[in-house]
Every structure is written in C-alpha cells, then in structure tokens.
Amino acid sequence: MKKVSLLISILVLFSMLLAACAPATEAPAAEQPAAEQPAAEQPAAEQPAAEQPVATGKTVLNVWSFTNEIMTMAVAFEKSHPDVDVVYTMIPMTNGEYQTKLMATLGTADVPDVVALEAAFVKSYVESDFLADLGDLLPYAKEMEVYPFVTDVGTHEGVIKAYAYQATPGAVFYRRSLAKEYFGTDDPAEMQEILGDMDKFVAAAEVVKEKSDGNTYMVASNGDFMNLFYANREQPWVVDDTLTVDPMVNKMVETVKIFRDNGYEARATQWQEGWFAGMNDTLTDAAGNPKKIFSYFLPTWGLPYVLAPNATSADGTSTTVGDWAVITGPLPYQWGGTWLGVMKDSKKMDLAKEFIRFCTLDEENLTNWATGVYTNEYLKEIDPSVPEGQYQAAGDFVGSQVVVRKITSSFDDSEMSKFLGGQNSYGGFAEAAPSVSARLFQGSDDAIQRALNDPLNSYLEGTIDLDEMWSLWKDAVRNEFPDLIIP
Template identity: 35%
Template sequence: MKKVLSLVLALALVLGCMSIAGAEAPKTKLVVWSFTNELQGMIEKYYAPNHPEIEFEFQIYPTDGSAYETKVDNTLGVPDAAVSEEAPDIFTLEAAFVKHYVESDFTGNLKDIGFTDDELAVAFPVMAQIGQNSNGIQKGLSWQSTPGVLMYRASLAEKYLGVKSPEEMQEKVKDWDTFLETAEELKTASEGACKMVCGSGDIWNAYQYQRSQGWVVDGKLNIDDELLDFEELCKTLEQDDLTQKAGAWGETWFAGMRGEIETLAYFLPTWGLHYTLKPNCVAGWDAENPDSEENIKNATENGTYGDWRLTDGPVAYSWGGTWMGINAAKAAAADDVKKAAMHDLIKFFTLDDDFLTQYAADSGDFVGSAKAVETILANGGTPNPFLGGQDHYAIFAKAAALANGSLMSEYDSTINDLWDKFVTTPYTKGEVTNVDDAIAEFKNQVKSVITTIEVD
C-alpha cells in the first residue's frame, strides 16, 4: 500500500512539474499611443520579434483638430482613467506640443523607470533639452535628431555665383549679413530670374535659433533683440525682390524644388531632405518605387535629382522631431518588471548604438544618439546620390551638436503664429511702417491669448 501511495504521489509531482513547465509565463503588457503608425512599425519590425515576453497594444490618434492631444488630456487628466488598462504606458510627443507635456504632471521622470545620467548623456543635447522640463528633468527622448541646414542647387550656385563646392557656398551664407549680400548678388547676376529663397518666411525656423533666449524668461514674455534684426532682414528680402514672395508648402515652393522656377536654396531639416525635397524634385516622382532605375533616371533628366548640396548656413538649428514619454501615473503604479520593460523599450529606440546604426542604414533618418552618429561616420558615413554623393550625415552632425534646444517653450507655437501675423507680415509688406507699433499690438494679442505669462 505504501508503495502504491508513493507511486501516486510521485506521479502527481511529475505531472505538476510538467504542468508548471508547460504553462506560458505571463507577459508584460505595454500600451503605446502615437499620432502616426511610425513607432508601431518600428516596434513590430525591430523589437517585438526578440521580446516575446512583451504584449503590445497600439492606439493611433491623429493630430488633426488636436484629436491626439485631446485624447491624451482627457485620459491622463483624470486620475482613474490615467491608470486604467487602456491608458498609455508610453506615448509619443511631437515638436508642436512636446514642451507642453514635459512641463505637465502627465509625463514622468525617465529616471523613475531606471534611466541613468550615463545613459542619457549619449543623446544629442538639442533633443535632450527639448525633452526636459524647466527644472531639467528628463521626460522625453527621441530616436531622431532633426538638425537643419541650407539645401541649395549646385548648378544655380555655380552659374550665378561661381560657387563650385559646399565649402565655397558656406562662405556665401556664413552669417545673415553675408546671406543678404549673396541674395543681392544673385539677383544681379541672374537679372532677377533666380531668387535666394521662396519667401522671407522660409528663414524663420533657422533664424529663431539665433536668439540667446526664448519667448518666455522667468514667466515673462521676452522679445530677443535678434528678432528686430530678423524683421529688417525679412523686410529687405521682400521689398528688394530677393524672394519668390510665396509661402512654404505652396505650389511655388514646390516648383522651385522641381526646377520649374529658379529658387536657389531652402532651409530644411533632416526629414525635409528625405520626405519633402527628394520626392518633390520632379513631377511624377514614383513614391512606390523611389529607388528604381527608371524613377531616378526621370528625376535626374527631368528634375533636380543629384543637383542638391548641403551646407551649414548662417546658424545651427533644429526643426521637428518625435519624443517618447511615459505616463507618470502608470509608471508610479508599475512593478519593477514593467518599469524595466518600459525602460528597455525607450532605451532601445533612442539610445541603443546597434539599433540606431541599423535604422539609419535602413531609413536614411538622422538618429538622436551622438554616439550612434559617431559610429555611422566612422563606418564611412552616408554618401547620397541625391546630393551628388555628398554625405548628409556629416553635415547634419555639426548642426545637431550646436543647436540650442533650451530656447523652446510650451508657448512657442502660439507665440510664433502671433509674431508672424502681427509683426512680420504687416511690417515686411509695408502695412505697418514702425516696427514698434507692430510689436505693441503683438504684446496685446499675447496678453489676451496667454494668461499664464506676464507681458510688459
């Protein structure tokens, strides 16, 4: 009887062990929200296959009509909703509203999920600064860096300015005074046929980085002296007929890219090269087969493919970007396993040297880790046939290292629009002859729209 009982117990023990061994380990669930499917595609391609222990749930909400921001606010702004299963653990932030969220309590300190100073140190300062709140707490990291440069047509520069290299072109645009002199020289040499830029508004995204301080300093509206010089530059460009007198994203803007009219240069960031300039270099660009021999031949023979070059321009600047942030409420409630999963995912996409090097090779994007960029340049860089073989990584790397992200504030989008509407547009068009009068009206508008800052 004892032998039978022992046999039964042994069998039960074996079956129990087999049951435990055969049971699937519980997965850690991460809910990821974004406004495009870009991050989802990256996770599914590069991360999820090697992390079966993670269950991902993706939600995409468009930015149209502020739908994404409204969804984030309505979820993270309600305590019970913020920690619900449907709420994001990780969510993306774009340049237009990243500062708003990193300054809020909705986003958590990345150190709370395990990030260290040594890890954070490899990010480009400009992107790290934008992802920090006013107290220097790191709340967002980006897999991209979006430095901007001057992109110009080599054939026009040689024809009208005698310029034969990016180095020679840089001497023609090394500062804003020289930039204006070159615009005048171009007008004379081309008899007005070729314009320096499409419109004076084209230079804003670069010029704003000329400032020493941003729009808000110690809770007060700040108008940097550089902005007065900006207005005079814009006025001269417009009134001396040095531009196409057209705005960005319109038909005239794109016509210059295709070579249908002669526009020498564009101020654009990394994404502007790949997703704006290149696909608009010819009518009939084949977006489905961009690298096909037939498409490249058409773009070269009938467009401007291969005629573009990059140079630093008057100032290092940044334009755009996407940051990954964490839901502060869910991070605080998470156990160590989930915190580690959140940390590993964000670190992989924003700081991992091996991944970012591979991603750069696959996509051509300029990545957010200075260490990864050093690796890419050491391995031969990124010779680009669209740029006549020029290495776009080498040029962007200089701007990324110099641009000052601390200039950005959560109010930038609103204040920029008001400055353009009430100062730049009326002053450059001659509708207001005294810039001080325009600035006075601008201050009144800021005071009425933004009640949380002081306006003198």
C-alpha cells in the same frame, strides 16, 4: 401603465440595437482594445501590427503617436520582446487633433503608457506633472553620447522626462547648378564661406537676384528663416512670467522685410504648392514665367521626407536630383523632432521605460533605424499584418553620437549622397549638431512664435506698420496665455 412599459421597451430595444452595432460596449476601452474584437472580424492584411488579439496572454503596452514612424520601432520591439503586444495608435497632428486628444485623456483611465511628443509641444508636457521621471535611463544616454540639446529639451528643473531617437540640426540646401552660375563654384566648403553669416547671406541674395534678372529667388518663403533666428536667441520668450523679445527676433523681422521688399523671396507658403514646386524646378508665376529657388532651410529630416520626394515633377520631365548640396549655412539651428515620454499614470512603468530605452538609447536599434535595415519585408517577417507602406528608409539622423560615428561612412555611397551630388550629408550634420543649443526651449514657444506669423505677414504686405505688428502679436499672445505679463 401599459404605455409606460411599451415606451421603456422601445428604449431598451434601441439601446440593444445600438449595442449590437458597437461590439465594444462592456470592455474597458483603453486597457485592451484588441480583446474587444472577435478574430473573425480581422481582415488580416489591413490591420496594423499592434492590433492582434491578446489571447496569447501578452502584456499590452499602449503607444500613441502622430505619425506611423514609431510603428516600425514598435514592431522591432516586439521581435526582441515576444511577450509584449504594443498597441500602436496613430492620431494625426492635423489641426491639433493629437494634442487635443492627448489633453483630453489626461487624468482619465484612457491615458496611454507611452506618448510621442513633437518639438512644438514636447516642452509643455515636460514642464507639466503628467510625465514620469525617466532619470533611470540617464546612464544609457551617457553611454550612447546623446547630443546634449536632445536631452535638454526633455529636461525640466533637473528632471528628465523625455528622450528622442533623432537629433534634428538644421541646414541650408542649395542648387549646385545655380551656385556655379552665380558664384562660380558649387563646392560646399566654398559656399559655406559665401553664405557663412547673415550679412553674407543677404549679399548673396542680391547677387542671385541680379545675375538671374530676378528669375531666381534666394529662398521660397519667409517661413524658411523662422527656426534659424529663434534658435539663436539669447533669452527665452518668457523671463519671470514676462514676455521678452530677444534682439534676434528683431533681426529676424528686419531680415524677412529685406527679403520681401527686395524680391529675394518667392512669396510662397511653407508646406504649400509653390514651396514644393520650387524643389523640382516647376515653379511658375501667375503669368506662366518660370521661376527658380536657390536654397531651402531644412533640417536633417527635411532631406528624406521633404526635398527628396519632391525633387522630381509629376511628368518626370523636370528633376533636381543630384543638383543639391548641403551646408550649415549662416547660423546653426535645430528644427522639429519627436520625443518619447511615459505617462505618470501608466501601470506598466517598467515596460514603458524599456520601450523608451529601446527606441531612443539602444545602439542596435538606432543603427538598424538609420541604415535602412527596417524594410517592409523585415517587419513583415516579425508581424505579417504590417501594412505595405510601413518601413524606415536609411538616412534619419539619430541622437546618439556613438551611432552617428559608427555609421557616417556607410552613407558615402548611398542614394542620399547621389541626391546631393556625391556629398555625404550625414557627415555634415554630424559636424553641425554639437553647436546646436536647446537651453531656451519653453512650453510656450510654439504658440508665441505662431502668433507672430500673421502680424508679420501683414507687416510684410505693407498693410500695417512695425508698431501695429508688435501690438497685434501681443494681443494674440495674451489670447493664449492669460497669465503672462506682457509689457
């Protein structure tokens, strides 16, 4: 018996040791993570704003997102709602961790109050039973004249469950100097004429290739085209539980094949080195010959987040700043965006709704957001523990037409217009946005479209034929949607 007790005591000892290592044992985790840690443990400067002790008796609102963007809004929210402590949790989307983790909390006590939902998976949540009805906020949306496609995405069977602060119409960015060289003009209006539909775009690609002796590619990757064509389908992917291929999809396959076979496309991969290198004119092929990229298909956020940060090379010797212009391009489309929803199980429904209203439908907040008011200093004044890199630069394209009209002219002489050789992109986007449609959005879109990438690449490589491509794709779709009827 003595030994039994010894063994048990060792076990107990171990668990105590471990409990000491993890100070959070007793506290119910999701409810008040901030309360768990003694104040002494907080290295002041490093802690994100939201994780202050709640000793002050503030109401805690749990917000989950996949970037640091919304943290800026959360800090601003705390300014106008001093009795609220927004606990902000950022979980990266890399390899789907955010989605996986969010799915794991569904139906448990750990579910957050407010969740950020990216374009790729917002619809599957909107279609599910897990998001709360946000119909109460519709009057505000009406008042702010939110672009219809933004609210369409957040609506399922007449019930609105998610709102967005952004609208993300797509566009074509092209190099002014190259346009002048090959087409004799760099004027956006004239270029829109030259690239105004898909046939013209293909013809222009041939001109670019010919006049550059094959040293300039029309686009960097075939991925650039995807959103464009998908956004212009007339039927959704799934009709009556059956997988449906819209003619636009066939047209997309045709087009990327033309671009690959004729060498109009640089064979780079989106979001990878070659794709970025083209933006600052440092792309070289494997033998060391310099290559140029004429245009990129990017949405509103592509300018501040992708194109501008990558427009100057490491050594600073090569830059394309000021050499860009933006047009609607061959077809209107939309790409990406972040929506916000409230979990049905949230116990702070009113506060959560107020947070959504503030982030997505509040005129002052959206104006501040888009015009660069939320600088690091501004945020630090509200909460000194905000990290250095946290701020919102001017230029995000917001979803409210009221705000867009109000602030468009403020970009006439901004950093962004200098980048675009004097062009005010905000105005351009404002023109393009109303023609974007999101009626066809479905929860399964992202998975179905992703499934096509790999077979399509094999087809472009010439290792499989068109029929094999479709059948590989259907296998992949079947893999993810066991209940779908696949003809």
